Amino acid sequence: MARYARVKGSIALITLTNPPVNALSAAVRRGIVESVSRALKDEQVKAVVFCGENEKFCGGADIKEFSGSMSGPPLVPMIHSIEAGEKPMVAAIEGVALGGGLELALGCHYRVANTKARLGLPEVTLGLLPAAGGTQRLPRLIGIPAALELITTGRHVSAQEALQLGIVDQVAQGSAVQAAMELALSVIGVCVCMLCVYVVCVCIYCVCVTGQPLNPRRLSLRAPVWAPDVDGVCDAALAQVKQRSRGAMAPVACVQAVRAAAMLPYSKGMERERQLMDTLFRSGQARAMQYAFFAQRNAGKWSLPNGSQWNNTRARDVQRAGVIGLGTMGRGIAVSLVKAGISVVAIEMDAKQLESGKKAVTAMLQRDAQRRGVSPPLHLLTFTLSFHQLRDVDLVIEAVFEDMNLKKRVFSDLCKVLRANALICTNTSGLNVDELAAVTDRQPLVVGMHFFAPAHVMKLLEVVYGSRSSPEAVATAMALGKRMEKVCVAVGNCSGFVGNRMLKLYLDQSVYMLEEGATPEQVDQALEEFGFAMGIFKVSDLSGLDVGWRVRKASGLIGPDVDPVKPSRWRLGRRYCPLPDMLCQQGRFGQKTGRGWYLYDSPGSKEAKSDPEIQTFLEDYRRKYGIIPRRITSQEVIERCAFALANEGFRILEDRIAASPEDIDVIYLFGYGWPRHRGGPMFYAGQVGLSVVLEKLEHYHRVHPDVPSLEPSRLLRRLVAEGSPPIQQWKSHIKNLRSHL
Numbered sequence: 001m002a003r004y005a006r007v008k009g010s011i012a013l014i015t016l017t018n019p020p021v022n023a024l025s026a027a028v029r030r031g032i033v034e035s036v037s038r039a040l041k042d043e044q045v046k047a048v049v050f051c052g053e054n055e056k057f058c059g060g061a062d063i064k065e066f067s068g069s070m071s072g073p074p075l076v077p078m079i080h081s082i083e084a085g086e087k088p089m090v091a092a093i094e095g096v097a098l099g100g101g102l103e104l105a106l107g108c109h110y111r112v113a114n115t116k117a118r119l120g121l122p123e124v125t126l127g128l129l130p131a132a133g134g135t136q137r138l139p140r141l142i143g144i145p146a147a148l149e150l151i152t153t154g155r156h157v158s159a160q161e162a163l164q165l166g167i168v169d170q171v172a173q174g175s176a177v178q179a180a181m182e183l184a185l186s187v188i189g190v191c192v193c194m195l196c197v198y199v200v201c202v203c204i205y206c207v208c209v210t211g212q213p214l215n216p217r218r219l220s221l222r223a224p225v226w227a228p229d230v231d232g233v234c235d236a237a238l239a240q241v242k243q244r245s246r247g248a249m250a251p252v253a254c255v256q257a258v259r260a261a262a263m264l265p266y267s268k269g270m271e272r273e274r275q276l277m278d279t280l281f282r283s284g285q286a287r288a289m290q291y292a293f294f295a296q297r298n299a300g301k302w303s304l305p306n307g308s309q310w311n312n313t314r315a316r317d318v319q320r321a322g323v324i325g326l327g328t329m330g331r332g333i334a335v336s337l338v339k340a341g342i343s344v345v346a347i348e349m350d351a352k353q354l355e356s357g358k359k360a361v362t363a364m365l366q367r368d369a370q371r372r373g374v375s376p377p378l379h380l381l382t383f384t385l386s387f388h389q390l391r392d393v394d395l396v397i398e399a400v401f402e403d404m405n406l407k408k409r410v411f412s413d414l415c416k417v418l419r420a421n422a423l424i425c426t427n428t429s430g431l432n433v434d435e436l437a438a439v440t441d442r443q444p445l446v447v448g449m450h451f452f453a454p455a456h457v458m459k460l461l462e463v464v465y466g467s468r469s470s471p472e473a474v475a476t477a478m479a480l481g482k483r484m485e486k487v488c489v490a491v492g493n494c495s496g497f498v499g500n501r502m503l504k505l506y507l508d509q510s511v512y513m514l515e516e517g518a519t520p521e522q523v524d525q526a527l528e529e530f531g532f533a534m535g536i537f538k539v540s541d542l543s544g545l546d547v548g549w550r551v552r553k554a555s556g557l558i559g560p561d562v563d564p565v566k567p568s569r570w571r572l573g574r575r576y577c578p579l580p581d582m583l584c585q586q587g588r589f590g591q592k593t594g595r596g597w598y599l600y601d602s603p604g605s606k607e608a609k610s611d612p613e614i615q616t617f618l619e620d621y622r623r624k625y626g627i628i629p630r631r632i633t634s635q636e637v638i639e640r641c642a643f644a645l646a647n648e649g650f651r652i653l654e655d656r657i658a659a660s661p662e663d664i665d666v667i668y669l670f671g672y673g674w675p676r677h678r679g680g681p682m683f684y685a686g687q688v689g690l691s692v693v694l695e696k697l698e699h700y701h702r703v704h705p706d707v708p709s710l711e712p713s714r715l716l717r718r719l720v721a722e723g724s725p726p727i728q729q730w731k732s733h734i735k736n737l738r739s740h741l
């Protein structure tokens with residue numbers, strides 16, 4: 001779908017029409033090919049302008065088409081025929097020009113962008129490379145280093161930056177289409193300043209350049225962009241992406257393709273681009289990353305078991321919010337709210353805490369504003385010790401210490417001062433939202449908003465609906481989270497919700513492997529090679545080992561009846577590993593104390609070093625319990641961690657705590673550092689093969705019968721029995737299963 005119109009007498013205006021982002025579907029490509037051919041044949045037409053409907057140029061190739069068999073005119077020859085066209089072609093970029101959209105614009109002879117436009121080649125984030133000539137044309141336009149940076153990160157740039165880089169020729173304050181038409185007219189020799197009467201080469205009044213030859217504008221005709229230091233630049237980029245991408249193939253292929261633009265003529269470079277793309281396109285990594293793209297968008301389309309959902313429930317407008325508690329979480333939440341333009345009343349219990357919270361929040365906002373070259377919105381903040389200041393807020397987010405009694409006290413105090421229709425949200429990471437709601441006078445207006453630390457940085461937000469939460473409260477929390485630029489997932493209420501409920505089993509497996517013979521370094525290395533940004537023991541040190549210790553004490557797993565010399569490895573009817581408790585007893589709380597599973601130069605420093613004391617500690621422990629250490633392979637580490645996660649994910653689906661496997665994967669991708677090129681734990685299980693996962697879990701459960709969580713879930717068994725359907729169909733196999741709602 002592309003609309004053709006002749007405007008201003010001599011310009012063909014080709015408008016891409018495929019809402020919402022004018023993706024280059026087969027129909028759009030067909031429309032473009034037909035329109036270009038019509039424009040080239042029409043003698044009245046002297047120049048062509050491309051634009052997109054609804055002020056969005058083009059969001060790139062239609063990603064939905066990647067999973068089926070491709071039909072319609074291919075992108076590469078289509079763009080080539082635009083570039084080769086004998087009439088000037090101008091791209092009028094409004095909204096976005098991404099991926100194939102920017103590659104189409106690079107095939108044009110001129111590019112004009114509106115000030116608000118964003119441009120980029122984000123294919124790398126989909127496990128691909130810009131294979132419609134992007135890796136060959138962009139370096140020829142802006143040079144190797146800049147092209148490498150844009151293509152390997154997939155970063156979007158503003159129109160202004162695009163102008164500085166040389167990607168666009170002009171930035172228009174108003175309509176880019178209007179500006180592109182004026183540029184087109186000037187290029188074909190019609191000066192638009194109305195002062196000159198002749199068709200000229202350079203109009204002396206407005207200095208527009210007319211009658212330009214097209215060959216210098218055809219990027220494919222430019223020679224390779226070789227420079228003496230090009231090898232070094234590409235080698236450095238390769239080393240950097242290998243380190244950053246942790247096993248993802250696409251960034252490496254992007255560097256290889258751009259290197260070809262430096263060494264090879266355009267046609268050979270295109271061959272290289274195609275070969276690399278073929279490899280990526282067939283890879284499981286590209287499928288995983290495209291799945292993640294749609295899973296992220298689907299998470300916003302929440303639904304509750306009572307039929308309420310994102311498109312039939314209105315969210316309330318939130319102008320003023322309260323934040324209770326200015327610890328690490330409260331500070332990050334306050335910063336995110338203020339950045340979203342919401343007035344915040346921030347409360348602490350004592351003056352000292354309030355002062356240090358105020359300093360920290362102010363500093364974070366100042367740093368952020370400085371980076372963006374704006375002034376910090378400090379006028380939106382009120383710091384106070386008085387709950388009375390909350391009387392006219394629309395919503396409160398409680399972020400006090402993770403203690404049920406304390407939270408209950410805060411909730412009932414809030415009811416005394418808040419307006420009757422104000423929402424109360426809790427940032428608990430796993431406590432029962434219903435139990436908290438029960439102490440209030442407004443159970444339908446209570447929901448969980450579980451942020452992840454640091455809350456102003458981490459993208460994930462679990463919105464937890466209790467059994468009495470109203471759809472309107474859920475809609476409001478989801479909309480507020482989106483305004484705070486979070487990826488929001490609606491989840492049901494159970495201990496740990498989705499993310500932390502699964503995390504517990506992953507942590508359990510990791511420490512069991514230490515008992516059996518592994519070291520923290522071995523486990524972490526296997527996980528990092530798999531693609532996690534950080535191994536589980538490094539993450540635990542970063543978050544603080546005392547957090548879990550306190551939770552275990554509160555839940556009765558640690559008490560006075562536990563033998564301090566030889567603590568039991570069997571509690572509440574199952575295997576228990578006391579190693580983390582023993583570390584905490586020694587004051588090893590992780591980074592904050594300079595010692596945890598690793599050693600740090602000083603408290604608070606970040607570089608984890610192996611600690612010989614931990615090796616001795618583990619050896620003594622195994623000796624004490626008569627455990628004969630064995631070699632644990634990386635494969636076993638990954639299987640036990642990843643399959644334990646997925647197995648609990650299946651149980652979460654059975655319990656209807658998550659609406660879909662995609663939601664679980666989004667939680668792991670955005671909250672727990674799961675590598676994007678592996679889709680998420682549920683996608684990974686499907687990719688490995690459900691029958692393989694089942695077989696492995698059966699094996700590990702046989703070997704560890706005292707770990708009931710390793711027993712394969714009912715849903716996994718059912719899916720395997722029904723022929724391992726694709727992940728999109730799992731939901732329909734969850735029948736007659738208990739709901740927590």
Ligand SMILES: CCC/C=C/C(=O)SCCNC(=O)CCNC(=O)[C@H](O)C(C)(C)COP(=O)([O-])OP(=O)([O-])OC[C@H]1O[C@@H](n2cnc3c(N)ncnc32)[C@H](O)[C@@H]1OP(=O)([O-])[O-]
Pocket residue numbers: 020021023059060061062063064075096098099100101122123126128129130131132294297298
């Ligand atoms: C040889 C090949 C070489 C070329 C390769 C490529 O070009 S690869 C592509 C390179 N391009 C990219 O990687 C760009 C990917 N897109 C984006 O980054 C963003 O969508 C955005 C910035 C364009 C708009 O952000 P926003 O927050 O305003 O909106 P939103 O994100 O919520 O999306 C709205 C709806 O549009 C849908 N949809 C979007 N794009 C595509 C697409 N290309 N295709 C299909 N669908 C697409 C999206 O699923 C959603 O659908 P729903 O849920 O309503 O049914």
